[in-house]
Amino acid sequence: MEDFLLRVVPGLAEQWQGSTPEELAQIERIAGRPLPPFYRWFLTRMGQSMGPLTYPRLDFSARRVLTCYTEELVEPHPRFLLIGYNSDDMMPLHVFYDLDLAARADARVTKRHARGGALHDQFETFREMLAYRALSSFRIDRMPQRCRTIVTGDEPDILSHLDPVMDRLGFTRPVPTGPHCGLYERHDAAMVCTKIPRDKPEAVMVFRLGGSASGTLRRIQGAIATESALRLDVREWAPPLA
Structure with a gap:
């Protein structure tokens, strides 16, 4: 840490x-x-x-x-x-x-x-609270392109499906986390995802992704959508896409 x-x-x-x-x-x-x-x-x-x-x-x-x-x-x-x-x-x-x-x-x-x-x-x-803020504020928020996405699955353990895809895409996990928070980074992109810790966790997480260009983010989203059972709903692009 x-x-x-x-x-x-x-x-x-x-x-x-x-x-x-x-x-x-x-x-x-x-x-x-x-x-x-x-x-x-x-x-x-x-x-x-x-x-x-x-x-x-x-x-x-x-x-x-x-x-x-x-x-x-x-x-x-x-x-x-x-x-x-x-x-x-x-x-x-x-x-x-x-x-x-x-x-x-x-x-x-x-x-x-x-x-x-x-x-x-x-x-x-x-x-996890501090690591989430650090990666969000000092990497993602400083990227040229960012997006916010809702990701859902058929079971609460979203990260067990997400981790293998992110590993294959060359991301590292800089700080160990539990099932309610994920942190990923590589040279041209970074991502954080969270959900509220509950005794009965929901099968949904929110992730914020930042990268060098919109194409980079789209390729990451595409890999998650096609290589896992997770479903993605992109809610916001910053700056907005033309």
């Missing part, structure tokens, strides 16, 4: 700043249990500043997390740990770990209001 972020995000190594050991220990005391190993890594690297990877309205800094608990905006909970503060005045859904749903040395990421309420699950792991 560290090698991937340093390669994809320009200037990250010069701008990220880790939290102090005391801040990390304080957050762990609030959680009331050992922190997920990935979150410990995140705090040691980016607990003060995420540099270019910073989200527009989300503050993942250790200082902000501790301030929210100190000022009693959020109450300690044995299951949910605040990791990201949303500064949106209209709809401040903050980012929490669901520590009871551990996965691959990490845990599920969800959003909810500070005092509770409905959960809006986001990613199976915080690692």
